[in-house]
Amino acid sequence: MIINKILNNNVVISEEEGREIILMGRGLAFGRKVNDEVPQDLIEKKYVLSGNEKVLLSEISPEIMEMADKIVNRATALLNKKLNDTLFVALADHLHGVEIRVRDGIFLKNFLMWDIKRFFATEFEVGKFASELLGKYLGIDMPLDEAGFITLTIVNAELDNGAAARDLTMLMEEILTIVKYGLEIPLDTDDIYVERFMTHLKFFCERVLTNHAQHDLEDNELFSMMQVKYPLAYQTTQRIAAYLQQTRNYQTSDDEQLYLTIHLSRIRRKKDEHGI
Numbered sequence: 679m680i681i682n683k684i685l686n687n688n689v690v691i692s693e694e695e696g697r698e699i700i701l702m703g704r705g706l707a708f709g710r711k712v713n714d715e716v717p718q719d720l721i722e723k724k725y726v727l728s729g730n731e732k733v734l735l736s737e738i739s740p741e742i743m744e745m746a747d748k749i750v751n752r753a754t755a756l757l758n759k760k761l762n763d764t765l766f767v768a769l770a771d772h773l774h775g776v777e778i779r780v781r782d783g784i785f786l787k788n789f790l791m792w793d794i795k796r797f798f799a800t801e802f803e804v805g806k807f808a809s810e811l812l813g814k815y816l817g818i819d820m821p822l823d824e825a826g827f828i829t830l831t832i833v834n835a836e837l838d839n840g841a842a843a844r845d846l847t848m849l850m851e852e853i854l855t856i857v858k859y860g861l862e863i864p865l866d867t868d869d870i871y872v873e874r875f876m877t878h879l880k881f882f883c884e885r886v887l888t889n890h891a892q893h894d895l896e897d898n899e900l901f902s903m904m905q906v907k908y909p910l911a912y913q914t915t916q917r918i919a920a921y922l923q924q925t926r927n928y929q930t931s932d933d934e935q936l937y938l939t940i941h942l943s944r945i946r947r948k949k950d951e952h953g954i
Contacts, residue, residue, distance in 0.1 A: 805829035860914030
């Protein structure tokens with residue numbers, strides 16, 4: 679392989695079997711120039727790029743790329759699993775977008791932090807690591823919200839293949855149908871409570887597909903209260919649980935039922951307040 683483009687001393691672009699690749703390694707390009715042979719013993723990481731990814735990464739600094747690579751390494755180590763190969767590009771793209779936004783003084787509030795930290799604790803540790811790296815690069819203290827956004831990017835990469843993504847989409851559609859009939863209302867995707875439920879539902883469905891249920895509550899006082907106070911939301915949750923038990927042999931824990939009921943009660947209550 680030869681060097682097609684040098685991004686910095688540690689990152690070069692090359693080609694392998696007609697495909698453009700990013701090669702990383704300490705001192706990989708030091709003292710070298712375009713068309714020189716890539717020193718194989720210095721290559722630490724290789725990323726194969728699709729056509730769209732080549733265009734995308736052409737706008738991203740090598741520093742951000744190296745940062746994305748460090749985050750991939752940390753995620754792989756902490757999660758102890760191979761992640762989707764698209765994670766590197768997804769992270770680089772996300773970090774680049776945050777860099778532009780932060781330099782313009784724009785910070786976003788992450789309304790999903792509670793769910794993210796509760797259900798994806800390990801991924802959130804990676805998100806915090808990534809946020810700290812980016813903050814150090816930008817010379818600022820990054821708000822924890824950004825760690826949450828990065829966590830979502832990592833969670834998305836845990837879907838191993840297209841089949842898993844299709845299964846996820848189909849399962850979400852099936853549950854949304856139960857919700858619409860159970861709550862007796864249409865779901866407005868522009869509604870903030872519906873939006874939050876959709877995100878929670880995605881996480882929940884991922885656990886169903888991987889058969890990774892949350893443990894039952896040790897103290898179910900809140901769950902008991904929700905059953906009485908929001909019977910329609912609770913009944914809808916029960917229908918979801920029964921459907922998953924019947925079709926996928928998945929036992930929905932009290933913990934999961936509680937959070938589904940909370941989300942559904944908020945949607946129904948919002949509609950009731952507006953006289954729907």
